[in-house]
Amino acid sequence: MISIDLIQNTAEILMDKAAIEIPEDYLTGLEAAAETEDGDLSSFVLQAMLENYKAAKEDRRAMCGDTGCPRWYVKMGNEARIEGGPVALESALRRATAKATYDVPLRPNRVHPLWRTDHNNNVGIGAP
Numbered sequence: 217m218i219s220i221d222l223i224q225n226t227a228e229i230l231m232d233k234a235a236i237e238i239p240e241d242y243l244t245g246l247e248a249a250a251e252t253e254d255g256d257l258s259s260f261v262l263q264a265m266l267e268n269y270k271a272a273k274e275d276r277r278a279m280c281g282d283t284g285c286p287r288w289y290v291k292m293g294n295e296a297r298i299e300g301g302p303v304a305l306e307s308a309l310r311r312a313t314a315k316a317t318y319d320v321p322l323r324p325n326r327v328h329p330l331w332r333t334d335h336n337n338n339v340g341i342g343a344p
Contacts, residue, residue: 217297217298217299218296218297218298218299219299220298220299220300220304220305220307220308223298223305223308223309223312224308224309224311224312224315225312227288227308227309227312227313227316228312228315228316228319231286231312231313231316231320231322232276232316232319232320235272235278235279235283235316235320235322236272236273236276236277236278236279236320237272237273238269238279243269246262246265246266246269247266249262250262250263250265250266268280277320277321278320278321278322278323281323282323282325283320283322283323283325284325285325285326285338285343285344286313286316286317286322286338286343286344287343287344288309288313288344290305290309309344310339310344313337313338313339313344314337314338314339317336317337317338317339318336318337322338324336324337324338325338326338326339326340326343327340328340328341329341
């Protein structure tokens with residue numbers, strides 16, 4: 217049985233990593249592109265991306281001010297058993313999203329579709 221605590225803690229770690237880290241092969245490609253780029257504007261943008269990555273890694277903060285809208289896609293086998301079932305899974309992912317929005321921090325990008333109220337936690341109707 218997979219515990220809800222494990223799911224929530226893992227989701228928080230993944231959101232932190234997604235906002236702060238990039239894969240090594242992507243970093244290598246970005247550095248190579250920055251070294252060979254001739255255009256002024258494109259070279260500036262590539263250098264800014266590398267500087268943002270370095271600062272994010274050193275300070276443990278998001279690379280970009282706009283971290284997008286968090287979304288979870290869960291795929292599990294027929295024999296998977298989650299403590300509390302699918303409703304508990306969804307609740308754990310919502311709690312992880314709200315906590316990561318505050319802790320990382322992530323930019324809160326979700327508002328109520330009718331009233332436009334913002335709870336500053338990236339959690340809303342059907343989201344994440």
